[in-house]
Amino acid sequence: MEKIRIGIMGYGNLGRGIECAVRQNEDMELTAVFTRRNPSSVETVSGTAVYGVDRLLQKKDEMDVLMLCGGSATDLPRQTPEYARHFNVVDSFDTHANIPQHFAAVDQAAREGGKVAMISVGWDPGMFSLNRLYANAILRDGKDYTFWGKGISQGHSDAIRRIPGVKDAKQYTIPVESALASVRACENPDLTTRQKHIRECFVVAQEGADKARIEQEIRTMPNYFADYDTTVHFISEEELLRDHAGIPHGGLVLRTGKTGINGENNHVIEYSLKLDSNPEFTACVLTAYARAAYRMSREGMTGCKTVFDVAPAYLSPMSPEEMREHLL
């Protein structure tokens, strides 16, 4: 069997996750990892060769799909259009508001290069988006809800760490159970920000720091915490490392809707994820879409694609006959 040759650009949590995911897919093999750091300073979990980013174009013919593992703030807006001229690529661009302009830039580059570029792959955007689309197409008269958590929010944890007197911190986003129950009961609640999620913070204070002031600064921080019911726990560094070292996340997408001649019947569609490792799960989704990018490119397709544009069959290593027999 000819294997799909995967390259990884950027070796952080997501890149490591992709390295692990490729090992679980028998029809794929990892060619190389590329980094902007000094390659000799990067050790991969399974001994994959590491090169500086300057070697990327030289190795173009050794890869079928390049996985872009940079951040959405500054890396991907530049990298995805640049690399989509030369490679089939997959990225996890997740700045919702900027997706239209990212799509346009990547689409032009991928068309000019004759490549397939999958953007905004992961779980939100990604699997959650798919579930919103399917549920909306089915239940036309209904209402959508997305809840995140329980899980670590990196941005909110970082915001706490920037407060003077804070040594380290982790922040969990948690759906409000009563809100979820109301949605599932088809009560169609209109939920405020505060009614949907609570925020729980575990903070390691520097010695002698004013904990009351830190707690107050967290609770009143605009955008991040002021609109939420926020709990702050001060714990030791040992406790933080012992009990909060993971990167769990997850969430739920629900749509409730009515059918019948007078809307007399209610329906609930619910999709949920409980993830021990946010980056490893995201990596698994990107890896499945790498298979799709490879196949769609082989069929002659080009341009920017999102999860909405990919027929599910492209994601599975099974043949169409096997899929119909075992999964349908």
Add this chain to the structure above:
Amino acid sequence: MEKIRIGIMGYGNLGRGIECAVRQNEDMELTAVFTRRNPSSVETVSGTAVYGVDRLLQKKDEMDVLMLCGGSATDLPRQTPEYARHFNVVDSFDTHANIPQHFAAVDQAAREGGKVAMISVGWDPGMFSLNRLYANAILRDGKDYTFWGKGISQGHSDAIRRIPGVKDAKQYTIPVESALASVRACENPDLTTRQKHIRECFVVAQEGADKARIEQEIRTMPNYFADYDTTVHFISEEELLRDHAGIPHGGLVLRTGKTGINGENNHVIEYSLKLDSNPEFTACVLTAYARAAYRMSREGMTGCKTVFDVAPAYLSPMSPEEMREHLL
């Protein structure tokens, strides 16, 4: 806006559901209902014209998609290949074991006729199949579980009604909560038939019938009940009509799996449906796939398709730009 013109072949619960669903889709209109009964004996819920099945081919140019609402046992194996030569069609063929031969027959007919034929659309097969495929493509090292219910099983209710002394009956299939909890906890249980579902029966006995004998016959009925923990309640006809008149159903598809260099992280993907009306929800799914059949046919595609072959974007009435902005 040019509307997608829908025809309905067969006017039972599913056909009525499609009539209601089309009314919820602004880009569609219902052309006609076709029946094997005397058309003058059929009254549609929204006054749609009813014709005998002999008029179907005459009206060919008035419909973009024909919805086949017959049963999987005898209707669809004959109807879908026959009509796929002349119409884009959607069916809900759900005899899993016979899908390969149904696919082959329909594919040949649809290709010869230059039409698109969507088969096995609904929630299982259908949305549950999609969720099995997506979850398997993402979590490669994992285990699948499908639970059905709580809901009415038509086949099991019919089986009870055939027992001498039974006037009427309804049977609910119910997932076993402890089994679900074990799956969600990533314990990867191997579950027997008995461990996954219980069966609860509400039976109206004829006057003077031997209830102990009826209960015994139900509990020991091979294939239907013998392998399950089955509860039998005898109730009055009034109670059956009052409390068990609906056709609710639903269920869950779960996949749990491991990621990481040593499989150290667990993940749970769960999709669930809670449906007040099984046929009306199924009808909504078929209606969304009618939109896809229409669009794929306009793009020149032909042949038999399943939900695996349909890019999600084809299902939504939104433009690609709207989808990316509002759903991604």
